[in-house]
Structures are given as structure tokens and as C-alpha cells.
Amino acid sequence: MIVHRGKTIEEVIELLAKYKDSKIIAGGTDVILDIKDNKIFPEALIDISSIEELKGIELKGDFIEIGAGTTFTEIAEDEIFEKNLHGLKKACKLIGSPQIRNRGTVGGNIVNGSPAADSIPPLLCLESTLIFESLEGIRKVKLEDYLKSKYRIKEHELLTKIRFKNPEGLLNFIKLAIRKALAISRMSIATLIELDEEEKVKDIKVASGSLGRYPMRELEVEEFLLGTILGEYTVDEAVNILQNAMEKRLKGRPTLPYKKRAVKSLLKEALNQRIRSSRRVIS
Amino acid sequence: MIEIQLTVNGKDYTVNIEEDKRLLDVLREDLGFTGVKEGCSEGECGACTVIMDGKTVNSCMVMGFQANGSNIVTIEGLEKDGQLHPIQQAFIDIGAVQCGYCTPGMILSAKALLDKNPNPTKEEIREGISGNLCRCTGYSKIVKAVEKARGYEDES
Ligand code: FES
Ligand code: FES
Numbered sequence: 035m036i037v038h039r040g041k042t043i044e045e046v047i048e049l050l051a052k053y054k055d056s057k058i059i060a061g062g063t064d065v066i067l068d069i070k071d072n073k074i075f076p077e078a079l080i081d082i083s084s085i086e087e088l089k090g091i092e093l094k095g096d097f098i099e100i101g102a103g104t105t106f107t108e109i110a111e112d113e114i115f116e117k118n119l120h121g122l123k124k125a126c127k128l129i130g131s132p133q134i135r136n137r138g139t140v141g142g143n144i145v146n147g148s149p150a151a152d153s154i155p156p157l158l159c160l161e162s163t164l165i166f167e168s169l170e171g172i173r174k175v176k177l178e179d180y181l182k183s184k185y186r187i188k189e190h191e192l193l194t195k196i197r198f199k200n201p202e203g204l205l206n207f208i209k210l211a212i213r214k215a216l217a218i219s220r221m222s223i224a225t226l227i228e229l230d231e232e233e234k235v236k237d238i239k240v241a242s243g244s245l246g247r248y249p250m251r252e253l254e255v256e257e258f259l260l261g262t263i264l265g266e267y268t269v270d271e272a273v274n275i276l277q278n279a280m281e282k283r284l285k286g287r288p289t290l291p292y293k294k295r296a297v298k299s300l301l302k303e304a305l306n307q308r309i310r311s312s313r314r315v316i317s
Numbered sequence: 318m319i320e321i322q323l324t325v326n327g328k329d330y331t332v333n334i335e336e337d338k339r340l341l342d343v344l345r346e347d348l349g350f351t352g353v354k355e356g357c358s359e360g361e362c363g364a365c366t367v368i369m370d371g372k373t374v375n376s377c378m379v380m381g382f383q384a385n386g387s388n389i390v391t392i393e394g395l396e397k398d399g400q401l402h403p404i405q406q407a408f409i410d411i412g413a414v415q416c417g418y419c420t421p422g423m424i425l426s427a428k429a430l431l432d433k434n435p436n437p438t439k440e441e442i443r444e445g446i447s448g449n450l451c452r453c454t455g456y457s458k459i460v461k462a463v464e465k466a467r468g469y470e471d472e473s
Contacts, residue, residue: 037319037336037382062378063360069337070358079336082385107372131448132426134360136372137379 036078040085043167043194051169053078058192060103061137063130064146073080088141088194100201102141102193106153107132109140121205121224122156124317128151128209140194146178147248154181154249155224156207158241160198161260166191181248195294203228203237204311208304210296214310220244221293222301227264242276244299246283254279255301264312269305321385325350326394339374341365343384344391346421346438352392352421363449366422367391373429373448391419395428403469404428413462415453420426423449429462437466 040046057076059065060083068074088103091112106126115123129152143151162177168191209222222243230236238259240252262268277294284290318333331346344350356364358377365376368390395402414420430445442463
């Protein structure tokens with residue numbers, strides 16, 4: 035195995051073109067295990083963890099761009115995510131342990147595609163776009179489409195940025211708080227909700243983690259809640275709709291009854307928190 | 318083999334390592350810092366914690382070549398002039414060490430926390446050491462020891 039420590043994006047995409055069988059390593063939290071377990075035998079291992087241009091969070095007009103090599107710690111500590119984008123910060127703070135958050139990157143979370151990758155549901159609510167670079171140029175893919183796996187990363191591409199519009203609404207993230215050892219407990223819900231002057235839902239995005247094969251938007255729930263006033267009835271009905279959607283998706287899985295019950299508390303909590311924060315005056 | 322250079326506990330080293338060696342193995346086998354412990358080997362237990370460029374990392378989750386040019390602190394780097402570091406002393410005073418296997422990593426996590434936040438609450442301490450598992454103590458003495466070591470920078 036040849037190992038390389040990339041210094042620039044340009045250098046890395048050239049290496050990716052040169053070595054057909056290569057693997058990118060950033061935080062290493064997924065890749066090292068795969069190497070150790072002999073799941074992968076790359077010809078070249080290309081480290082991107084010290085490439086400065088892949089790091090950082092930038093406000094560009096109405097848009098926010100996060101470098102793919104930005105760590106969870108860096109996201110959780112950035113002021114940009116203090117207010118309406120707090121849900122992304124919360125998700126990153128709940129990942130792994132301090133040690134994992136210090137190394138693990140948002141790009142790795144996306145590219146390695148675990149169904150439980152916590153940073154993804156909030157990024158789905160934000161309708162994020164992924165930016166890939168290769169010798170052929172730049173390719174943009176919607177995160178949602180990417181996850182549906184039709185547009186998997188091509189061997190010679192590097193995910194460089196995640197980009198989304200700074201939203202009007204309030205982003206939230208709720209994760210089931212159960213010990214890590216229980217793999218099926220890694221369920222999460224993210225919501226992005228904007229209310230109008232009459233407290234009606236003007237815009238809503240809901241995304242889930244671990245309720246299917248990959249994190250996804252929950253469109254039926256969004257459709258139902260749009261234009262309503264959030265309250266006891268609408269929240270209960272939204273839970274029903276989500277449970278029915280899961281029923282179809284996870285039919286026959288032994289975890290379904292458990293997940294249905296768990297999702298109830300997750301979605302309820304997310305929506306109720308939104309109701310509570312709208313009563314407070316948001317400055 | 319490739320050559321890497323790194324600083325460990327303030328001293329510069331140049332070593333030739335196998336490409337697939339983890340930082341954990343480089344520190345233990347090539348450089349003799351056996352205070353870095355291997356537990357789970359998969360990023361769950363924190364026994365292999367070191368401070369890399371000011372941040373705690375699991376050294377089993379870093380490839381040796383990725384650490385080229387970095388600045389590492391291991392438990393061996395904490396005592397100064399034969400004096401234990403205040404966090405080490407607090408662990409002894411409170412009795413927060415039993416078998417001791419988790420202790421180096423635990424103390425380094427505590428140090429990284431106190432360096433950033435000299436006066437953490439109990440909650441913040443628990444969060445700060447949440448990546449370090451201890452099978453012996455039940456954590457309460459460890460948290461007490463870190464509480465005792467709080468604010469050590471002001472005193473020294
Ligand atoms: S040995 Fe590295 S985290 Fe357990
Ligand atoms: S003292 Fe034995 S594992 Fe912590």
C-alpha cells in the first residue's frame with residue numbers, strides 16, 4: 035500500500051486519477067477499521083486530514099459552505115450554528131465521543147453512508163448540495179439524490195464542500211438517547227420549520243436517520259403539516275403518518291414495533307420544541 | 318517504509334514506519350511510549366487517547382503517516398521535573414485509579430478539557446471524559462479528581 039499525505043485539493047484529484055484503486059482517509063474513524071478487518075485493500079491511501087482548503091465554514095451571501103474536511107468539533111463550536119441552525123450543531127455534538135468528534139469529518143459522514151450518520155438528517159432538511167471535484171471538473175449533486183445511491187461517488191472524485199441556503203426557519207435535531215451499544219437505537223429526526231405571522235407552518239422539512247436504509251426526507255409528514263398550526267392534534271397525526279410510512283418501508287423487520295414506538299417520542303419532541311420556541315419571542 | 322517526523326512531549330523524532338501502522342503502534346513500539354494503552358482498537362474505549370495538536374484523539378484511529386509533522390502529548394509528557402501533573406496528583410489523592418488501564422487516556426482527556434475550560438461543571442467533566450471507558454471505578458471518583466484539579470493553571 036502506498037500512502038500519501040495530500041496538501042492541496044489539486045494534488046489529491048491528480049492522485050485519484052492516477053491510482054485507480056485508491057481510498058481517501060480523513061478522520062479515519064471508518065477507514066482504519068475497514069483496513070484492519072481486511073475489508074478493503076487499497077493500492078493507495080490518500081490522507082486529506084491536513085488540507086486547509088477542505089476545512090472551515092464560510093458564509094457566501096445567502097449560502098453557507100462547509101468544507102468536507104471540517105470536523106464535528108469545528109462545526110459544533112462555530113458561532114454560525116448558534117441560532118436558527120442550532121440543529122446541526124446539536125447533531126454534531128451528539129456524535130461519538132470528544133475524540134471521535136475531533137477527527138471525524140462531515141464529508142466522511144456523508145461519503146461513508148452509514149444509515150445512522152447523525153449530521154445527515156439536518157443537512158437533508160437544509161436541502162444541501164454536495165460539491166465533488168475531479169480532473170474533469172466540478173460536479174454538484176443534491177445530498178438527497180446522492181443518498182438514494184444512484185449517484186454514488188465516482189472513484190476519481192473528491193467531495194470538497196457541502197453547500198446550503200441559510201434558511202428562514204428553525205433547524206432542530208433530536209436523537210434517541212440510549213446507549214451506543216444498541217445499534218438499533220441510533221434513530222434521529224431533524225426538522226426545519228418556518229412559521230408565518232399567524233403561527234401557521236409556512237415551510238417545513240423533516241428528515242430521519244435510521245428509519246430506512248439511508249437517511250431520508252419524510253415528505254408525507256411535511257405535506258401534512260404544511261399550512262397547519264402545530265398543536266396536539268396535528269402533532270399526533272404527524273406521528274401517525276410517519277409510523278405508517280415506516281410500516282411500509284420496514285415491513286417484516288423485527289425492529290419495526292420498537293422503532294415505531296421510539297419514533298413517536300422523537301417526532302413529538304421535535305415538534306413540541308418548535309411550538310415552545312415560537313411562543314418565546316425569537317430575537 | 319516511510320519516514321515521518323513528529324514531536325512527542327516536546328522532543329522531535331524522525332522514524333521509519335510501515336505504511337499501515339497506526340499512530341498507537343508508532344508511539345508504543347517505535348518510540349516506547351507505553352503509557353498509551355490499546356483497548357478496543359476501534360475508537361470506542363479511549364485507552365489509546367493522546368493529545369494531537371491540542372486536541373484529544375484515539376491513536377488507534379489515526380494512521381502513523383497522518384501524524385507526520387504533528388505535535389503529540391502522551392501521559393509521559395505530563396510530569397515536570399519529577400513532579401506529577403496536578404491532574405495526576407488529584408487522581409492519586411482521590412483514589413480514582415484502580416487497575417489503571419484507563420487512567421492515562423482519562424487524564425489526557427481531563428487535561429484537554431481543563432486547558433480549554435479551566436472551571437468545568439460536573440456535567441461538562443462527564444461530557445469531557447465521555448470517550449474514555451473505565452471498567453473499575455464507576456466514574457464518580459474520576460469526576461471528583463477532575464473537580465479537584467480544576468483551576469490548577471491559576472495556582473501554578
Ligand atoms: S484502543 Fe483506541 S479507542 Fe479503544
Ligand atoms: S481503573 Fe481500571 S479501567 Fe479504569
